[in-house]
Amino acid sequence: MKPYDAIVIGGGHNGLVCAAYLARAGRRVLVLERRERVGGAAFSEQVFPGFTFTVYSYVVSLLRPEIIRDLELPRHGLHVLPLESTLTPLANGDHLAQWSDHDQNRRALARHSPRDAEAYDEFGRTLHQMARAVKPLLGMVPPDPASLAPGDLAGLARLARHFRGMGRGVFHALHKLLTMSAADYLDEWFESEALKGTKSASGIIGTLLGPRSPGTAYVLLHHYMGELDGVFRAWGFAKGGNGSVSAAIAAAARALGAEIRTGTPVARVLVESGRATGVALESGEEIRAGRVVSSADPRRTFLELVGEAHLPGELVEAVRRFRFRGASAKVNLALDALPDFTCLPGPGAHLRGAISISPSVEYLERAYDQAKYGEFSRRPYMDIVIPSMIDPSMAPPGKHVASIFAQYAPYRLNGGWTDARREALGDAVIDTLAEYAPNLKSIILHRQVVTPADIERDVGLSEGSIFQGELSLQQLFSVRPAPGWSKYRTPVEGLYMCGAGTHPGGGVMGAPGRLAALTMLGARR
């Protein structure tokens, strides 16, 4: 049999995207997935009979439109349903609702602050402009600023031209967005606490930083990035759960000729005289290939699969200090009925969107205060969606599933994560949410709590970091995952990286997988 051109380690969405692009270019590709199913963290399953949970990742926001197009994902079953609103219930029984419909949104905001309603449009325009300015960076291989190679110098020159071409206003606004805290940035625009709280929440997701820490403003931009593509609005929900995103990409990859083996854990990358020649499975089997590309995070890839012996000391040091610090937990609920929110009783359109427990910046900051000393938040930030409202197939008729993303639940919990602590976290989440939806406790049929330790163990993401490493400024672009190694290559010839630990990072975006594949294809004569 013809040997494989490339082996992809890990069948998460980035690994699958990478494999699909390689297969599309005519390469013979083998994807090796440790678990019985593909999808990594973008994975849905019937945890309880009849109820499908998107166990970990639960929304699609940034899946690159060129990937959807190139891989013809809709033809392979991808169907994204938009989330039309965000509801922020408040302790006093009031609420803030944000709608994708412009006029409806304006009216809802004006109820809290006419000034904010006024500022909202300009805020949107400013962020839209910046998203436009940043977007090309997401699609480019970051140049190495310390290198004198012609390719890097050309990349730097292109980058300089890009920044200088965006105009003074946008450049300075971008500088602020990259270096400010979400709280300070939003203070410049808005006065309503609920609006600032809810907006700043997007800056802390997946990161062990509070909304008042500089560096948290940048992620606000991601919301607007999705809108820019015009394919779907900022946040969407994949029909059948996020597992169906992976399933669609896997189907596309298979259709393009890639081979996918599940239940096949890789033990290590075979390295012979500085060159990757294949992989050894945990079963002992060895599979040879011209190239190996790992979608595992940098720590797993370099320190476990490759091993320090094959790597320069500086890279090992850089990987060791790469910050993961998972801070997010998931609580998935099977519900007998819909939750009834005090602020908006009964069923309604608000249950088809996201529900955000983020009444103020201070609420989030206090949640963080506990986490930074190693405790989970007693009153966490939560982002809740009820997928069965949008896709009834997720639950038996009349019943529902709810997906609760909760933060902060630090990976390094004092005393470590135990079954008891996991359930205590679940209780804190339910207790807090029940303050806003009093019927909650009586409608829960089943509950699944997923801590960062569970994510690490089950999905293989180090420290349960949902982005394969924090998306903080010092871990982005040319320094992601390590200075000098931001271009999907590694010091081991023939070994590449394609996970979220590389530029442009996490989220169900697929961009690292695509850029890695393009790099590998470009590197071949």
Place this chain on the structure above:
Amino acid sequence: MSGATVVIGADADALVAAHYLARAGRRALVVDEREAPDAPALEPGWIPPRVVRDLALERHGLVVHAPDPWAAAPLPDGGRLELARDLARSAASTARASRRAAHRRPQFCGRMARLARVLELLYAGPPPDPLARAPGELARMAGLAWRVRRLGRRAIEDLLRVLPMPAADLLDDWFESDELKGLLGLGGVMHLAQGPRSGGTAFALLHGHVGSPPGVFRPPRSNLVEVLARLPGIEVRRGARVARITVRARRAAGIVLATGEEIAADCVVSGIDPRRTLLELVDPAWLDPELVRAVRNVRARGVVARATLLLDREPGFSALTLAPSLDDLERAHDDAKYGRVPQRPALEAHAVDEAADAAGRRRVDVHVQYAPHALAEGAWDSARRAALGDQVVALLAAHLPGGAAAVVERSVRTPLDLEAARGWPQGQMHHAELALDQALWMRPVPALAQYRTPIRALYLGGPATHPGGGIAGAAGANAAREIIRDARRGRL
């Protein structure tokens, strides 16, 4: 060159600007609303050698106080971690705190010194303008880029990685000793309304390192303001409160004092904070609403109180830091961010060398962080001020010979007091917090970063402009050079 310049404010930067303008042949009048200089004997801040040389400060009695050891922190075993200015000498003391720290410190210090050197290059002139089109500015940026590249791959990588980091992460990467990390971590949050776990505090740590030898992470202290005030060549009028800046046909024409007295000038330089300068002293109608909004948004939150103690005996240290760990610092910040005085504020005490009076009493200046400008409950009053003083004495007592009894007199200044006495907005010493979004071409806001304002002949030259507070006199010198350049081109 001739013409009269009015300089508002008599702090280090303003005085330096006045002297540079005087040297260029302009008449410089400095007006300050305070009756007498309020500055304590020694103010922290590194003075760029060029300013020392240009103004012959040493000849006029400049005393730079660089204590050795430059920092000390108590260790749990009763000893002290003492950091000498000479790296090799402090190795033994560092080893007491942690053997690993002693081993890693030289490498850490070398890498940080290289980064501080990059900042020093950037601080020597006006901020670079990355969007500039002028050939001169492009050439300057190319020169800067070239010099940075020459520092090598590691320095470039460190620059990208370290500046946006939390000081806590940076220190955790290198050290284990809580005392060492607490001491260095305080350098990362000095005068900043952030805890050591906040992003960008590594930049603040490096900012305070600029100009110091490798391993020394606190700026020296000097009598700069006093020397500048008595240095001949300029006129200083005290007790003169500026009511407004006169603007005629979009150009500054002088000032009007609170007494009604008008002083004509063909150039006005403000060393006070930009918000007061542009929103109170100038009719905002002269300004673009965008700029007004940007200036309003300049962050200047005061978080520091100062205590002065008089001791009846030798304090037994030249510098002493009480910031036992990064967590302690962070917890102190937690309190302050909700408007509470921390249970355990971080303290940094400096003993003044000379006896304070004939009785031989010794003065100790104490930096107290964090003390919020606005309290969540109630307001600063004499009782709360006294309570803070009690806290400071109680925390220091264990480290003073004779304990609390050694303190015979004390006074405390809250951020509110410092605002009133020094004109620091909200008690913020740097007039604008030194954070990455308010540094370089963003300081204090992009439209004002080159010291010019939309009003011709009105300039900013205080610590709110590049390179900012803590680099004594650099902003003033930069502003003066820009003014002289404008005058030479007939653009004043």
